[in-house]
Amino acid sequence: MKVAVIRFPGANCDQDALHALRDDAHIDAEYVWHEDHSLRGYDAALLPGGFTYGDYLRCGAMAAGAPILDEVARFAREGRPVIGVCNGFQILCEAGLLPGALMANAKQKFLCRDVHLQAVNRSSFWTRGVTKTLRMPIAHLEGRYVADPDTICRLEDEDRIAFRYVPGPGESPEDANPNGATHAIAGVLNEKGNVLGIMPHPERATRKILGSDDGLLILRALCAAKAAA
């Protein structure tokens, strides 16, 4: 079992993701350069957060055209696990591997804080191990998930809402949804359930010293990857 952490220029969570997988989740992981053309030898792919290509055209738009994305798309088709975190989620949407888009936060400001999450889908590769409320950080300017009403209905009907923001202790529902995302959606799945896009950062919540290790509940799904693939 080996995870490819895709390295894009301007991504800044690639090193964090590699360390979280290797050191904390104890999963073998390596960098794969954005200009590479093959994911041969890997079982899963992680698209990290950051500001790929400076987010200059539109968040994730340029990374979605990187050579390695053809291979990420193949993984998605073949049912292999793919996870995009934050900017990685934006890339997956731009690449058409997930529906919808991430727009500027309702308050038009970058927001870095802890959020609470509940898994809505409880049966997919990524969410079946998540039975409790998770706490982990967000850090984004463009994280408000939106899609047309038909898409939102389809996502709900097909049980493809991976995570929703929920109130933490003493928190109001309005404060719980940090960016004004439609139906408080924090993460969505593709049709097969093997591709997850998520705005909060599980790789930042893998040790108690960082404030939470709840992110391991998501990342450790990868331990089961080989059997699933």
Add this chain to the structure above:
Amino acid sequence: MTTAIAPEVYTAMGLNGLEFNRIVELLGRVPSHTELGMFAVMWSEHCGYKYSRPVLAAFKRYKEALEGSGLENAGIVDIGDGLGVTMKIESHNHPSAVEPYQGAATGVGGIIRDILTMGARPIACLDSLRFGPIVDGEAEPAVVDRNRYLFEHVVAGIGGYGNCVGVPTVAGEVAFHPRYSGNPLVNAMCVGILRLDEIATAAAAGPGNPVVYLGSATGRDGIHGATFASDTLGEDNDAKRPNVQIGDPFAEKLLIEATLDALQTGAVVAIQDMGAAGLTCSTVEMSSKGGVGMAIDLDLVPAREADLSGYELMLSESQERMLAVAKAGREAELIAAFERWGLKAVVIGRVTDDGLVAVRRHGEIVANVAAKALTDHCPTYTNEKRPSAAFERAARFDPGSLPALDPNYALLRLLGHPDLASKRWVFRQFDQQVQTQTALVSGAGDAAVLAPRGTRKGLAVKIDGNARQTYLHPRRGGKLAVAEAARNVACTGAKPVAITDGLNFGNPQLPHVYWQFDEAVRGIAEAAEVLGTPVISGNVSFYNQSDLGEVLPTPLIGMLGVMDDVECRLPLSPPPGNGLLALVSVPFVLSDQRGLGASAYAALACGVEDGYPEEPNLEGERALAEFLVGAASERRLISAHDSSEGGLAVALAEIAVVGGHAIEANLQGEAIPALFGERPGQVVLSVANEAAITWLASQARSRGLELGKIGTYREGTGLAIQVEDKTAIRLEGDALQSAYDYAIPNLMGH
């Protein structure tokens, strides 16, 4: 190349007649236009430290460095495990006054590159900000609006750059005062970590070695930025907008990764940031430090526009650029590391052995100057010093003259003032956790704590300054800033080990400003000596004045602390639960100003900015830090929070609000001084039980400190404080929270 130069030309560049004559003398001829520009930027206060150098000799390590091999970009602290930490502060005040987003953003970019060129990976940024009032009625409506605009965009600029570049902004401070209305202060600090056997140098060496230009192309932005920084702000601010550089954090992120990769090849002899004064500063300083020269061909410099003159190329402050010297024959390794990240790396010249920086443009020599003439022969000035009128007045302050306020009202007023209120509105706009080494985030502790990979140790970092105290008593202000920063770091359980300072003052040619500067520096130096925290790097920013007045003297202290086991770090407020509160104090004789001189209570609740802050007991502060570090490492403490602005009442309220606790406390003494007096050297501790207090009290006694129980905390909300068993403060949690948490969001409209 020798035509006569009219005085208007060099005075427009910021040089005076004496300085011009010295240049002619050094060269033995009239300088070329490009040479004159090079002298003007290298001899600006920003690069040349004309006025500050004689005073900064009060810092021991600075003096040693000046007398020894020369100052490097920043000092390095050995933290054990083969690791070193480096840190530095840089101001970007004038650019931020004119173009707040880019001014602040490029300030962050510049300080990150300073750390990077030491061979260190930048692991944290901090910032210290000063603006004019944002509260209606504290200044003219148009001025308040402008201050809010500056605040909003400076914060956005810091976030826009720092978040993208992938360095967490982990701590900072913000304060407001009418004196900053025309001239905000924006100081950025960066902390880096490196292996001690991989320190990079800026000293060029090896005649014949190629000089390599790295990073973004050069354009016309920021020409004479360093000179601009060394002038006062005026009505032509808008005209100076082209002096402000434009930041590209994406390029900087690539520069970080490419530089660290390039340094790993072993092909790099020396490297330096191209920051203030751009190519001039980097070629000249690298040559001077190495005792060599450089022959540079400007035609080879990557340029955004074809028609840039030699003068423009040498003086541009385009961002995200660096200069390196490679080992001859190995430049391809350096170039490959940069091209992999999509960055330019171009050989633009060679190291020479004659000590001259010789610059060609279109085949013609446009400058040919001894590097040492630019770096070592900058004139220094020692000005007349005269105590300020405010200082002389403040000696006569009588705390009895303050109005007798209801303590409940006073506390809510202090908590709800933007100076003391929660800065959550600010720090939530900053990525605090990228790099996943942040063990205590902004607002959770008295300092931020980092857990760097590869060691169990923890690093505590803090930036702090109190301009009101420095304004009224500069010497004490300097000492108190060091004492408080050290105490803050110690409150997290870390031993304070080193300082970087950011010294922001007005026009040094004015006797009272020069006196403030001299006094504050002496105060910092004395406190640094007693606390064992050498000043390892720093920045001086003068001429912070505008048509709205001169800024308060604002020395800032960046403090680094180290703890052996990061798991022992302490927050400022305990996690949910019940327990006891204790107060540990440095032995202290309160002056007859009762700790209310220069206090937040007098200034913000009573509207009286007067009096002297208390003189800190520095030996006692050192003992206090040792006590806190020991008790934290023995895991006898749950949290620690120092009493500073607003005194114990504010400290207790913060513990209640931040942690979500109900607090009851009983203090001794006269009510207002006990609640709001700013007596230095006091820390509120939370502990599990009486046995812990007994143990701590004996530890404190053995270090000459006083420690006793002052109250309890339990699940719930609200604050009740008695003084001498009489109720002084009783406030509901909602009242505290709405004052503290919502003051700034309400003022900023969201």
